[in-house]
Amino acid sequence: MKKQANKKGATALLLVATLILVLLISGIPSAHKADKKHCTAITGVVKEIKAGPPGIIIHLKEDPRIYYISRKTNTSLSLKTLEHELTGKNIQLYTAQDWSPLDPFSTMKQVRRLQIGDTVIFTEF
Helix, strand or coil: CHHHHHHHHHHHHHHHHHHHHHHHHHCCCCCCCCCHHHEEEEEEEEEEEEEECCEEEEEECCCCCEEEEECCCCCCCCHHHHHHHHCCCEEEEEEECCCECCECCCCEEEEEEEEECCEEEEECC
């Protein structure tokens, strides 16, 4: 009876360890370069732009998600210029179509491209 219980415990432990490993691996961002066909377009009116830990943070009206331009990819944008140009304006953001167990509801999305109408303000592709 004890051997059967030990086998069940070992099997359960192995199953849990495998599940944790899969979740950790799926949370690692992919290494492929961002391109337009792997992105989702989001349109909205800019409510607020501010600086934060991941970079420049953009909040849209009537959208609870947080959009950000990473410090690593942003080399030429200034916060004051973006605030002046974008606040209250209708913009289009392109964000990667990715999912992470660390953010299962996709509440925080990295901006890969930012534009107003046909004018591109920022792009990674």
